[in-house]
Amino acid sequence: MKIKVCVIGAGASGLPAIKSCIENGLEVVCYERTAELGGLWNYRPNQKEGGTVMASTVVNTSKEMMAYSDFVPLDKLPNFMHHSFVLKYMKEYAEKFDLLKYIKFNTEVKTIEKVDGKWKITLGNGRIEIFDKIMLATGHHSYPIYPQFRGMEVFKGQTIHAHDYRSYKGYEGKDVFIVGIGNSALDIAVELSKIAKSVTISTRRGSWIFNRCAAGGMPYDIVFHSRLYYFIRKILPLSLVNDFMEHRLQQRMDHDLFGLRPNHRFFEQHPTVNDALANLLASGMITVTEDVETFEGNAVIVKGGRKFACDELILCTGYTFSFPFLKPQSLIPIKVSFLLYFN
Numbered sequence: 001m002k003i004k005v006c007v008i009g010a011g012a013s014g015l016p017a018i019k020s021c022i023e024n025g026l027e028v029v030c031y032e033r034t035a036e037l038g039g040l041w042n043y044r045p046n047q048k049e050g051g052t053v054m055a056s057t058v059v060n061t062s063k064e065m066m067a068y069s070d071f072v073p074l075d076k077l078p079n080f081m082h083h084s085f086v087l088k089y090m091k092e093y094a095e096k097f098d099l100l101k102y103i104k105f106n107t108e109v110k111t112i113e114k115v116d117g118k119w120k121i122t123l124g125n126g127r128i129e130i131f132d133k134i135m136l137a138t139g140h141h142s143y144p145i146y147p148q149f150r151g152m153e154v155f156k157g158q159t160i161h162a163h164d165y166r167s168y169k170g171y172e173g174k175d176v177f178i179v180g181i182g183n184s185a186l187d188i189a190v191e192l193s194k195i196a197k198s199v200t201i202s203t204r205r206g207s208w209i210f211n212r213c214a215a216g217g218m219p220y221d222i223v224f225h226s227r228l229y230y231f232i233r234k235i236l237p238l239s240l241v242n243d244f245m246e247h248r249l250q251q252r253m254d255h256d257l258f259g260l261r262p263n264h265r266f267f268e269q270h271p272t273v274n275d276a277l278a279n280l281l282a283s284g285m286i287t288v289t290e291d292v293e294t295f296e297g298n299a300v301i302v303k304g305g306r307k308f309a310c311d312e313l314i315l316c317t318g319y320t321f322s323f324p325f326l327k328p329q330s331l332i333p334i335k336v337s338f339l340l341y342f343n
């Protein structure tokens, strides 16, 4: 008898998971909560639950590095794709390998329990299904982290998390204050710098800012995975490789001048990728400042005492993992979310 596998989520991971099951002779069913595949890449402006990209998102991994190894993206596609191209690519992948027939759309998984060594799945419509194995492919951009800052209760402006940001509309002429310096923060800051009255980014420890392309226009992530780079990283001490990278980044933008230099070395953290920030800092359209200290009615005060007018506070403070449908939650212990990527 065939092993019965349930894949939950028809996004970037769910699709190849279905394909692998078929290739390995397993019986597979995929449950997808929404009406379309693509997960995060399925842009839904009015989406509240789950995650979705913003209207202008261009992925910061090159198509050469993010592609499925068995489905090469078309040459005519740009190296760094707008989210609509990413979604189209995923749809073509699903069609090419005939995956759609395994996906039950508009089907939410309510609970997953382990009963007598099998997985009991209760669906939104109350139906119960039993599987031998499950694969969770539900993404990790659904549960935003909301930091609590001192004095936040007196703030009279509007507060949202990057999770709920879709486009620049509504921010025209506003004083915008952004917390965090990850990729969400910089994509939003760059977009709003063109239309807002002011855009300030607050960071508690800075970041190395990296460009999509290396000198000569080759995507950096391809250069990094070349044999030459692997060789260099193997023979040289990491501190020297860090020195080299940091020197290159300093040549593009002085991280000290703009208060961006972090305590960590380049290869110690996920880098922030942004091509426009350097110019916008140099032209005063974006300001970088210290960590938040407290709030006033329509202002944010940062450590050291500087005060910034603020109508719109955007928390770009990242995400946590959660699998609320697991009963009990301890079925997958989450100690450090980072581990889930690698284990």
Ligand SMILES: NC(=O)C1=CN([C@@H]2O[C@H](COP(=O)(O)OP(=O)(O)OC[C@H]3O[C@@H](n4cnc5c(N)ncnc54)[C@H](OP(=O)(O)O)[C@@H]3O)[C@@H](O)[C@H]2O)C=CC1
Binding pocket: 057, 058, 059, 060, 061, 145, 147, 148, 162, 179, 180, 181, 182, 183, 184, 185, 187, 203, 204, 205, 291, 316, 317, 318, 319
């Ligand atoms: N164009 C693209 O391809 C995009 C890709 N992404 C990806 O999505 C993922 C999520 O990105 P993102 O949403 O930026 O989240 P990240 O987790 O990458 O960044 C969160 C930021 O918030 C800061 N932060 C967290 N908590 C606090 C706090 N209490 N006070 C002050 N600062 C805080 C962090 O600072 P600290 O470092 O000090 O912890 C960090 O700067 C990443 O993998 C990113 O690469 C996101 C947007 C666009």
